[in-house]
Amino acid sequence: MAAQIDYIEVKGIKVPLIFEQDTRLPLVNTQIVFTNSGTITDTKIPGLAKFSSKLLNEGTKKLGSNGFSEELESRAIHISANTGSETFVIEVSSLKDEFENATKFLNTLLKDPNYSEAALSKVKTMTLGALSRKENDYDYVASNELKKLLFPNTPLAQPASGTVESVKSIELDDVKEFVKQHLVVARAIIVIGGDLDIKEVKENMAKILNTLPKGKSEPLPHFQASDKPKESILKRETEQAYIYFGSPYNMAVNDEEYYKARVATFILGTGGFGSRLMEEIRVKRGLAYSAYARVHVNKSVSYLDGYLQTKLDSMDEAKKTVINVISEFVHKGVTKEELEQTKKFLLGSEPLRVETMSQRLQRTFMDYYKGFPLNHSETELQKIKKLKLKDLNDFVKKHTEILEQSFAIVTK
Known part of the structure; x- marks a missing residue:
């Protein structure tokens, strides 16, 4: 059941x-x-x-x-x-x-x-x-x-x-x-x-x-990610540069458009070799073995972050590439091919995400915790299936806050 x-x-x-x-x-x-x-x-x-x-x-x-x-x-x-x-x-x-x-x-x-x-x-x-x-x-x-x-x-x-x-x-x-x-x-x-x-x-x-005290429930605080780009460079004895970046992502935990964020982030940086960041940073420029970007939308926070490792002498180029990839992504949106490939992966891999009881329980818990109805995950998949390119790109171009990137870098 x-x-x-x-x-x-x-x-x-x-x-x-x-x-x-x-x-x-x-x-x-x-x-x-x-x-x-x-x-x-x-x-x-x-x-x-x-x-x-x-x-x-x-x-x-x-x-x-x-x-x-x-x-x-x-x-x-x-x-x-x-x-x-x-x-x-x-x-x-x-x-x-x-x-x-x-x-x-x-x-x-x-x-x-x-x-x-x-x-x-x-x-x-x-x-x-x-x-x-x-x-x-x-x-x-x-x-x-x-x-x-x-x-x-x-x-x-x-x-x-x-x-x-x-x-x-x-x-x-x-x-x-x-x-x-x-x-x-x-x-x-x-x-x-x-x-x-x-x-x-x-x-x-x-x-x-x-056996537990009755206690009391308190509202969870929400912390807004800084929209003022900053950079912190830490010097360590390292042979590689560790580049971490992040920005605000203006979305509530129960936003009905989260499925669009899921698709967009997959294309930008979550989708492995098919993602924009991986394509530009590893495949085209050979600057890093991997590069990722993810969106965290929880009750207490909502932000985008990502990371990569690169050679010490290519640190500046890697950082500029991250900024350029995200800027182009926001201003130009995604392609039809990217959208179709993402749909195929997310819909095709769905059985793997619900094959065990613990996975199903966790999904139901998260739907409940975020304030969604029980069948929300299935509804979200249907929305992804029907998502049109124009609607996705309108959504991507609306989130200009992700251009306000802060960087934390560990280098030599």
């Missing part, structure tokens, strides 16, 4: 439940998604959201990390927490026969997280080690620098994992306060699929939700 949306009423709140029954394998996959609880909330301590998720992965205080892991492994149960920009997610997977045990272990974890100095120290050591290694990952360095240019004085200007200074400053009370504020019924969305009926799902998920 296809994914459906239902609700579980807990503490006076109707919690959305996205569910798909799949009896082909005796497996169950569950996600509890907490909205407005990701790294976008790190306004005081950069990296706190990700740090909190890592500490939740250290098991319970009673059993400790190893003891809790052993209990899970003996039953083939997996529980983990992770964060995105806008959401905090707890994932649980198990065999059908262990689903009830899996919910019990999750309940135990939520009631008794491993809030110990030993766990805090362990997570700090691991996080600081990872940050240290990333100092020489120049893609990471350039990407973070671009975010600083596009979103100054916002949580997005800070690395999602935090800085050495911010991570060192985190205390147990900070994690406790984060979990208390964000892992609450009012922010929860349940996403679950597998060999279960919906009645069993509701009963077990209600037990989990009842």
Whole structure:
């Protein structure tokens, strides 16, 4: 059956439940998604959201990390927490026969997280080690620098994992306060699929939700990307130049014209060897092995970004080529052949994007999260199929804001 949306009423709140029954394998996959609880909330301590998720992965205080892991492994149960920009997610997977045990272990974890100095120290050591290694990952360095240019004085200007200074400053009370504020019924969305009926799902998920505070939901902030072109050049010991670029992209998360942005961006920079950027930068000029541009349209942000690596002595040429390709794209639009090839790819590859239950659940979740009806993805494909060249080019030429490119470059 296809994914459906239902609700579980807990503490006076109707919690959305996205569910798909799949009896082909005796497996169950569950996600509890907490909205407005990701790294976008790190306004005081950069990296706190990700740090909190890592500490939740250290098991319970009673059993400790190893003891809790052993209990899970003996039953083939997996529980983990992770964060995105806008959401905090707890994932649980198990065999059908262990689903009830899996919910019990999750309940135990939520009631008794491993809030110990030993766990805090362990997570700090691991996080600081990872940050240290990333100092020489120049893609990471350039990407973070671009975010600083596009979103100054916002949580997005800070690395999602935090800085050495911010991570060192985190205390147990900070994690406790984060979990208390964000892992609450009012922010929860349940996403679950597998060999279960919906009645069993509701009963077990209600037990989990009842262990959480009621809390309150808050509107997600929206951050506008800077429309004032800037450039930041960072000098490092590198044999290549890392060029990251970005601009505003004026579109709301629930814009009915998003399908046009999807087609246009595929032609500009997402479509691999068929894209404009790849054609001009790699095929014609041999300046880079690859070059990409993508559009991010979320509740909190809407912007275009892209990247490439090139030889040190061709850095300036590569940067000019990016500017020229995007300028020509906006002013002249796309060709009929480009549109038809993109249609063939997007429509032809659609079965690959919905072949697994997790893919279908994720798609249904994103449609719901963005405020669209359940069948929105299918409707969008039909719109792409019928899209006319003039309508697409009118749309492309309207988005002149992508000409306001900022550049973050790591070079020697």
